[in-house]
Amino acid sequence: MKKHNFSAGPCILPKSVMQKASEAVLDFDNGLSLLEISHRSKPFVDVMEKARSLVLELLGLEGKGYKALFLQGGASSQFLMVALNLLEKRAGYLNTGTWSAKAIKEAKIYDDIYEVGTSEAAGFNYIPKGYDIPEDYDYFHCTSNNTIFGTQMKSFPDCPIPMVCDMSSDIFSRTLDFSKFDLIYAGAQKNMGPAGTTLVVVKEDILGKVSRKIPSMMDYKVHISKGSMFNTPPVFPVYVSMLNLEWLKNLGGIKAIAEENDKKARLIYSEIDLNPLFKGYAVKEDRSQMNATFTLENENLKDTFEAMLKEAGINGLNGHRSVGGYRASMYNALSLDSVKALVEVMSELESKA
Amino acid sequence: MKKHNFSAGPCILPKSVMQKASEAVLDFDNGLSLLEISHRSKPFVDVMEKARSLVLELLGLEGKGYKALFLQGGASSQFLMVALNLLEKRAGYLNTGTWSAKAIKEAKIYDDIYEVGTSEAAGFNYIPKGYDIPEDYDYFHCTSNNTIFGTQMKSFPDCPIPMVCDMSSDIFSRTLDFSKFDLIYAGAQKNMGPAGTTLVVVKEDILGKVSRKIPSMMDYKVHISKGSMFNTPPVFPVYVSMLNLEWLKNLGGIKAIAEENDKKARLIYSEIDLNPLFKGYAVKEDRSQMNATFTLENENLKDTFEAMLKEAGINGLNGHRSVGGYRASMYNALSLDSVKALVEVMSELESKA
Numbered sequence: 001m002k003k004h005n006f007s008a009g010p011c012i013l014p015k016s017v018m019q020k021a022s023e024a025v026l027d028f029d030n031g032l033s034l035l036e037i038s039h040r041s042k043p044f045v046d047v048m049e050k051a052r053s054l055v056l057e058l059l060g061l062e063g064k065g066y067k068a069l070f071l072q073g074g075a076s077s078q079f080l081m082v083a084l085n086l087l088e089k090r091a092g093y094l095n096t097g098t099w100s101a102k103a104i105k106e107a108k109i110y111d112d113i114y115e116v117g118t119s120e121a122a123g124f125n126y127i128p129k130g131y132d133i134p135e136d137y138d139y140f141h142c143t144s145n146n147t148i149f150g151t152q153m154k155s156f157p158d159c160p161i162p163m164v165c166d167m168s169s170d171i172f173s174r175t176l177d178f179s180k181f182d183l184i185y186a187g188a189q190k191n192m193g194p195a196g197t198t199l200v201v202v203k204e205d206i207l208g209k210v211s212r213k214i215p216s217m218m219d220y221k222v223h224i225s226k227g228s229m230f231n232t233p234p235v236f237p238v239y240v241s242m243l244n245l246e247w248l249k250n251l252g253g254i255k256a257i258a259e260e261n262d263k264k265a266r267l268i269y270s271e272i273d274l275n276p277l278f279k280g281y282a283v284k285e286d287r288s289q290m291n292a293t294f295t296l297e298n299e300n301l302k303d304t305f306e307a308m309l310k311e312a313g314i315n316g317l318n319g320h321r322s323v324g325g326y327r328a329s330m331y332n333a334l335s336l337d338s339v340k341a342l343v344e345v346m347s348e349l350e351s352k353a
Numbered sequence: 354m355k356k357h358n359f360s361a362g363p364c365i366l367p368k369s370v371m372q373k374a375s376e377a378v379l380d381f382d383n384g385l386s387l388l389e390i391s392h393r394s395k396p397f398v399d400v401m402e403k404a405r406s407l408v409l410e411l412l413g414l415e416g417k418g419y420k421a422l423f424l425q426g427g428a429s430s431q432f433l434m435v436a437l438n439l440l441e442k443r444a445g446y447l448n449t450g451t452w453s454a455k456a457i458k459e460a461k462i463y464d465d466i467y468e469v470g471t472s473e474a475a476g477f478n479y480i481p482k483g484y485d486i487p488e489d490y491d492y493f494h495c496t497s498n499n500t501i502f503g504t505q506m507k508s509f510p511d512c513p514i515p516m517v518c519d520m521s522s523d524i525f526s527r528t529l530d531f532s533k534f535d536l537i538y539a540g541a542q543k544n545m546g547p548a549g550t551t552l553v554v555v556k557e558d559i560l561g562k563v564s565r566k567i568p569s570m571m572d573y574k575v576h577i578s579k580g581s582m583f584n585t586p587p588v589f590p591v592y593v594s595m596l597n598l599e600w601l602k603n604l605g606g607i608k609a610i611a612e613e614n615d616k617k618a619r620l621i622y623s624e625i626d627l628n629p630l631f632k633g634y635a636v637k638e639d640r641s642q643m644n645a646t647f648t649l650e651n652e653n654l655k656d657t658f659e660a661m662l663k664e665a666g667i668n669g670l671n672g673h674r675s676v677g678g679y680r681a682s683m684y685n686a687l688s689l690d691s692v693k694a695l696v697e698v699m700s701e702l703e704s705k706a
Contacts, residue, residue: 013388031354231429
């Protein structure tokens with residue numbers, strides 16, 4: 001039976017990517033496994049360079065002063081690295097949920113942080129708007145998509161200072177003017193690849209302006225100077241990310257996948273809105289195209305619904321443990337057919353109820 | 354043709370491990386790939402717990418107050434984390450080469466560091482002995498094996514303060530009383546698994562004694578409290594490490610592999626000593642069992658030797674770019690047969706010359 005994997009991340013990747021990744025574990029270069037070759041060997045250096053250049057190409061950032069790095073430690077390490085590299089006196093953060101709050105917490109170790117806006121009082125079910133970004137701050141930080149609450153920033157402010165964005169859960173999923181951002185970071189395990197590597201795309205001219213001494217592994221300039229190979233990189237996760245970026249390019253790039261993602265999101269949200277058994281969590285205008293969060297209005301139907309999901313091969317639909325309910329994560333590699341299968345179950349539940 | 358992979362790391366892993374890893378990329382749990390399942394799903398939580406407990410079991414550290422963590426960022430991140438978590442006023446470091454020097458450099462950002470001993474003047478071709486470790490220091494740090502220079506600590510001091518050891522390149526390769534150490538760390542990519550995860554084994558009672566505020570991702574206590582799942586772990590590297598630790602356990606544990614490693618080291622060093630064409634780099638008593646470093650006395654034979662190596666399927670024998678010459682890395686999964694193949698080529702070169 002076909003599985004429909006709505007996992008929130010790590011998440012589904014294209015079948016062809018899995019196939020090539022599996023083969024490379026057995027034979028990548030002339031009989032040697034990808035796992036046993038030197039990261040300084042030409043075949044792997046080529047992989048790293050290709051992955052880095054595909055990132056800039058897909059984001060439309062080639063020749064604009066940006067560098068792409070494949071680091072480790074997840075977005076959680078970036079919460080810290082951003083502050084270490086950019087925070088001198090004060091920064092402004094938009095608080096749109098759990099991940100923003102964690103970014104704020106880590107940056108506060110180093111300096112004062114100002115929340116330019118927050119939707120915490122409303123359980124983060126919307127994106128604050130109309131906030132001011134002080135011009136004399138070091139940078140502004142925001143989270144483009146909130147996996148737990150299912151909200152997404154549809155537009156970004158005209159920012160008078162460097163704009164830093166955690167795009168872990170929606171990078172490569174929609175067309176944006178990425179040159180508005182000075183630093184973008186993203187854990188790989190949604191739309192880029194498997195868990196174990198973290199993408200950083202940074203405009204070089206914002207670096208080198210803080211007075212603190214930055215530890216080597218935390219210093220973007222060190223990683224840039226070493227071509228993202230300051231120390232042994234996470235070879236397999238970088239390789240699979242490269243395969244996945246190639247897949248996206250061959251598909252037609254972000255523009256092509258964005259159209260698919262639009263269709264998937266329209267389908268699920270129209271079911272949520274039309275079916276009286278379900279209720280969306282996020283306010284409509286801020287709904288995430290990646291993570292649709294919803295609840296079942298009648299708790300008595302829970303067991304029936306979940307049995308039906310199981311029977312239909314639908315996997316990974318549980319809401320995050322901090323909010324409950326359901327969450328359909330619809331990352332790039334999830335097909336429209338999988339969303340159709342889910343919507344069918346939701347609609348069948350209505351006819352049964 | 355069989356390849357003999359003497360790569361310094363990432364390095365050879367057992368064939369059976371590669372096979373299972375390759376299969377898991379296609380189907381790990383009920384039709385789902387290892388790369389697309391949630392790290393919070395039971396099948397992966399089981400992998401993480403098994404990997405952590407195999408580490409303690411193999412090192413003989415069960416029930417002795419230690420915790421095993423699978424982190425990210427390589428030993429290079431540990432240079433920093435060790436200092437952040439343990440360094441209050443002063444620490445003593447033994448400088449035995451490039452990796453020790455890097456550890457010292459990163460720790461110096463936080464506080465004063467004292468080199469208890471160094472072999473730098475001799476090009477790090479031996480391990481300093483007879484040094485004193487001041488009792489009022491926070492900890493003592495050493496590097497058990499030096500991949501670049503081919504030296505290895507055969508014994509460790511009776512240490513009056515917490516002893517921290519970078520065992521990246523020889524953990525799980527020889528029997529030691531691991532309970533002498535309070536913190537051991539190791540990048541996975543030699544004897545533990547593929548690149549992308551870093552093992553930390555720490556005695557809990559040495560933690561929580563510094564006054565600084567430690568960022569969450571840098572705090573061992575945070576990772577311990579979350580069962581090594583504070584954030585998304587590097588799923589694939591952890592899984593392959595678990596497979597490799599299982600392989601080692603089934604083989605008879607460290608004791609069994611240590612006997613094999615003895616045989617391999619004796620074979621290569623006896624050839625280096627008997628064959629007048631070659632010269633070992635490290636002093637005999639400190640020679641590494643993992644990395645045999647040597648030079649060809651007559652540079653004119655270089656091309657012939659390298660052509661013969663290629664023909665014999667011998668791979669990864671180049672010395673580190675900072676010292677040149679040759680380096681035969683003989684990690685756990687490299688068979689005695691591969692060392693025999695190398696020794697045959699060396700001996701054949703002698704008969705030709």
